[in-house]
Amino acid sequence: MNSWLNPLCMPRVAARVFVLGAAAVAAVALADDSTFTSSAGVGDVGGAQIYSEICQGCHMPMGQGAVGAGHYPKLAGDVALTSWQYAALTVLSGRNGMPPFGLPANQVQETRTVHLSDAQVADVVNYIRSHFGNSYRGQVTASQVAALPHPNSPPAP
């Protein structure tokens, strides 16, 4: 089940055991020790880990982006990141084929995407705005992200 290395996810696991009963107890007891999440979600991991386990698949380990038939934007020195709203909206809703990460958790199945909480979106936006040589001003908070429009496709019929 939930097995990201980040110790922050432990309280959440414990809470689930309490709620879900025997099945969840068994699952936690037998969980393997990999760094992998289950399809249940990304837990409460923070911006650095979200970047290194999700974002860098396309934007690359140093935020350098990549060029093929199209390109993945380079985050290092990307002036668009001056606007935290631009960055947060991109994470929430996706852009040009990039998957949205702001769909409600119960709606990610349809598009095989991933749900990040507003706090996680804020955290990863802060991460990319302050790494790879970036030092854009201002920390984004979860409540600021919450105030932005979120994608919200209706459930499949």
Next chain:
Amino acid sequence: MTTDAPTSPLNRRELLRMIGVTAGSAAMYQAMSGLGFAAESPYKGPIDLQGAPHGASVLILGAGMAGMTAAYELRNAGYRVQVLEYNARAGGRNWSLRGGDTYTELGGATQHCQFDQGLYINPGPWRIPYHHRGMLGYCKRLGVALEPFFQVNYNAYLHSSQAFGGQPRRYREIKADYQGHVAELLAKATQQNALDASVSKEDQEKLLESLRDWGALDRNYGYIASNDSSERRGYQKNPGGGLSARPIPSKPVGLADILNSGLWEGIPTGDTFDMQTALFQPVGGMGRIGEAFGRELGALIHYQAKVTDIRQDAQGVTVTYEDSGGGGSKNTARADWCLCTIPLPILAQIPMNVGQALSAAIGAVPYASAIKVGLQFKRRFWEEDEQIYGGITYTDLPITNIGYPNYGYFSSGKGVLLGAYIWGLNAMEFTSMTPEQRVQKTLDYGSQIHPQYRQEFDNGVAVAWHRSPFTMGCYGMWSSDARAKHYDDLCRIDGRIALAGEHASFLGGWQEGAVTSALDAVERLHQRAVAQGDKT
């Protein structure tokens, strides 16, 4: 029977639904098959494009299944056709990696595939359902030999890391036991008159008879260790010949154990319309189709052409491209019409003068994250040790699938299997790794099911579709919301430009979606071209 009595708790339809819910779609399908429901393929056979205007031309962007289907038909109809392709090969996602092949992903990691002669992995599509008549039709016309693809192998595994001590179970055991227990439960409910108000006495007798047959129940409608149940789930000792011939029945797994294991989720994997027997694969790898199309179209395809601009005017379409094979020189191609099959994440970045509706549609479709890992082993231990010949093992581990090769059975040399086929979050995590790490992780997980992995591993390749330079993702994931808003706009011809590809279909991720969307777009372009008449 009574169907509409207000007191009736369960009518025939509800019974069918209940069978569907409790017994999985197989039983539902079995129960409904007499009703004559059958889905139609959108493929109507080879299209007829008569009366192509003299001198009319079409520029096709992308030499994948959609682009080459269109090129083939338009050429045959008399159009002047050119195809621009980013890769140095034909096929796009129709692709096999074989020994000697090299693949460089976005980010620069290069893999040199070291599989033995004749062995391969299909990083993209790997199966063709019998009703994908467009794909099968082109295979026949192009002379691509097909062989069976096994979706369901009763001797492959269902595996949960959280159940049965992490030991995999054979598919036949879980299927037989789940079915047997459900049949027994429903038989008991019938016998206890729980269905009286809704199923007539006569129907109840038939239902009981069918449940015994369907579930391998004994004369008392019990699902027990017996030769009958072992004929479904397998014996503890198989029947043979001679003095040691006597079979020993095996003991079914309890219903609670199956329910708690979650393995029942794996039972209907061959019951969905897309996965029902028969399925096919090209002999020698899926990529044989793209290769055959490429040979057929020959010099019509211009390879290593990276499209950088698409501009239409009143008379035609001009496309600017960089010759990535020839030092990046800029060139242009022009035609009366343009059929664009470029995957949407790439197309969204290419300047193109189309209307707002099409433009919005192009940007509205996120692309799925997916991983495939091919592993070569020194011997075919899955066959030699475990008698698994083709088919798929399903697991709750991040690798989700182990696909055994549906070819080369009993050969004494090495073998290549699909070690992982991953979606969603786990696919994103695998994408973030180096190819070597992906292979290593796949070995870690797979060895929980096949302990032989460590000893027998030889080499591997790992393809992460978001690192693919020519697609930037696996395929278009339409939400129902996005489809309602944008799908028609994506498919409509905008001036002189039409789009095609799996993204312009209701068969997302399937090659048949690419083929049928191309044929649909080509027919509509043809009508417009005919309406404009011959070129002077």
